[in-house]
Amino acid sequence: MSVKLINDRLLRALRRQPVDMTPVWIMRQAGRYLPEYRATRKQAGDFMTLCKTPELACKVTLQPLQRFNLDAAILFSDILTIPDAMGLGLRVVENQGPQFAHPVQSREDIQKLSAPDIDTDLRYVMDAVRLIKRELGNKAPLIGFAGSPWTIATYMIEGGSSKQFSRAKGMLYEQPALAHRLLEVLSQSIIDYLNGQIEAGVDVVMIFDSWGGILSHDAYKEFSLSYMEQIVDGLDTGDGENNVPVILFTKGGGLWVEAMAKSGCDALGVDWTVDIGAVRKRLGGRVALQGNLDTAVLYSDPMMIRKEVAKVLASYGEGSGHVFNLGHGIHPDIDPDNVAALVDAVHELSEPFHSGG
């Protein structure tokens, strides 16, 4: 953080300082829609080897920046590295998603969990961060990340992806104290994990709450948001111009942005179901906003993409505080040329919205 970045648009937007253009990056920008990613993954053999080999994680992290004029890199990793380090045995199966060999199924399973040692069990992540920072130089900022406690817990309880989340949600009503114990251990682990990433050099951190939106409004606050607040509070983000901004993203959290904005985060990620301009008004500029083009727009063509990008930019309106992104991760069957069209459209069409950049 002592080296001045050549492209600091992302950091400036997150701090709501003037920018020349709206910065843009894409959730899952290092991913299967890129042929070069698929080649590296094939070389790695499987997904977790890709995550656990710093050279390969670094390589795929940088691939999208070689192709597109992106304003940030995001660490290539997975939100489930923490439970994997806790001994749950993570496998990520193509087209089936993550699977745990040892899901948490009983009171005993949860009681025996403890926070992993970041410097040993998750050292590969910190090594990847250090390597990426070295390779990336001062070209653009690097975003580190973690899953939210609730989101990670759903996978640990369900044993993998789920449609109804019956076990995970059921636990909140059947055994709330046990659920809180699990979420506590995860929160502490995530604080250590993100602080480790910050120490290793990430410029921004993001908390992905992919499944907060499946909870009732009360349960969201009790079982997801309160733990994310605890995490934001526990991060060593530094001060002033050298601070590490924190982005909070709950998919499906559009009804709860007021509460989320009070968490102490610097920015909220918002999905495509909200009108980003309406959210900006609701929050009165208290935090920056990141989002929120529907990924499905990328199935169309450059002309339609420009039109939909223009709508999001116009909805947000004039001034800084906007980081352009999709409303969720890019799909594997998107044409990379359409991503190039998106990135270029954001830069080009956003200039008129920034006069003080």
Place this chain on the structure above:
Amino acid sequence: MSVKLINDRLLRALRRQPVDMTPVWIMRQAGRYLPEYRATRKQAGDFMTLCKTPELACKVTLQPLQRFNLDAAILFSDILTIPDAMGLGLRVVENQGPQFAHPVQSREDIQKLSAPDIDTDLRYVMDAVRLIKRELGNKAPLIGFAGSPWTIATYMIEGGSSKQFSRAKGMLYEQPALAHRLLEVLSQSIIDYLNGQIEAGVDVVMIFDSWGGILSHDAYKEFSLSYMEQIVDGLDTGDGENNVPVILFTKGGGLWVEAMAKSGCDALGVDWTVDIGAVRKRLGGRVALQGNLDTAVLYSDPMMIRKEVAKVLASYGEGSGHVFNLGHGIHPDIDPDNVAALVDAVHELSEPFHSGG
């Protein structure tokens, strides 16, 4: 509708007239969580035979009312009867959901679609309604229903259930005119279908927009809500005390209730992610509200169920205009005794909220 119902709580609540207790029914109340349903389904052989045999559809429709003090019956059927009648060849596979033998995949597939003839192709539904009304007598009202055009379209395009809805959502941006053509045919079909159900005797109709919530705010209005408005407008619901109230339900539509309430419907179904009292305030009592306990609460025990029921009732507050329900369909692995606890809790705990009943 000329016969006065013994239990007219549902109708009174939908019309925002005083009631003695809050009426309650449960989405998918005739379903796999009931052993008697599973027995009848086994007897039918498969799901579509169950739908298409009026005697069996009638039998499973009435089963939950024999067990629980429910305030309404809902026609046992499926939201995909219309595309099945259009010739897409519907199969509903246990644990896998619906599958079409002939999904719509090309411009030609969509152009050749036409509205099914309600009196022949979907006669089995109207026969089931007439039979249920005869068997049910004046004990309680019968709810008829249809899927929303957008929701039905997703299954027709994807060929079944989907996680990302890439094809269906992609079409909205790739070929919007074609998507509109499909939604037009479906809307006309649904108007005919629901008018047929009304003529056959249903007391209330509900439109299930299960997948409106996956759309962007603009796309929701253009591709889902506008067609539901067209349907509400086209229904022969009658006037005054003998009208047939219309309930509109978009799962994940909590951000859009103001727009939905302007559709001309009598009530909105709301899912568990909203605070029902907050929605009531946002709408200023313009429509009745139906919902919104999280189904996951039913995994717990009667004491927790009472506590969570009390929270929903208190959130809605005093007066009529509330129909208690879950926030979405009940899951197949719920204990029926917990459903009994829910229904009884709603009646018992809601009395203090009604003084003019």
